[in-house]
Amino acid sequence: MFVITLRFADKSKAPEFMDGHNAWIKxxxxxxxxxxxxxxxxxxxxAILAHKASPExxxxxxxxxxxxxxxxxSAQILVISPGRTDDRLAFLKA
Structure with missing residues (x-):
């Protein structure tokens, strides 16, 4: 499982690339x-919670x-290996 943070570095450029960013999220x-x-x-x-992929x-x-x-x-990727989860999130331990 991954937590990806995307912290603004130059927010003034965001409107120019928003459509592409939203397509990337979709x-x-x-x-x-x-x-x-x-x-x-x-x-x-x-921030994004992701899974089902390798770190690469x-x-x-x-x-x-x-x-x-x-x-x-600027992006930061945190790799998390869940040891315990709520039953609804058990699929994240696989």
Whole structure:
């Protein structure tokens, strides 16, 4: 499981690349890799919960985000190996 944080580096460029960024997020959900996405508060960027990919695949996917490629955000990828979960999230331990 991965937690990806996307913290604003140059927010002024965000409107120019927003459509591409939103398409990138949609592709992550369509591919079954992204589980949740939302904003970091207060207005600091975004975060994504992802799974079903290798660390290398996640890194490549993150680099494909127009926000990352164009320096709108800086990305950090945290790798988590769940040891315990609520029963509803047991699939994350697989």
């Amino acid at each position: 592709r992550g959900f369509d591919d079954g890799v992204f589980l949740a996405a939302g904003s970091l508060q207060p207005n600091a960027g975004g 695949e996640i890194e490549a996917r993150v680099q494909d985000d127009p926000f990352v490629a164009e320096g709108v955000v």
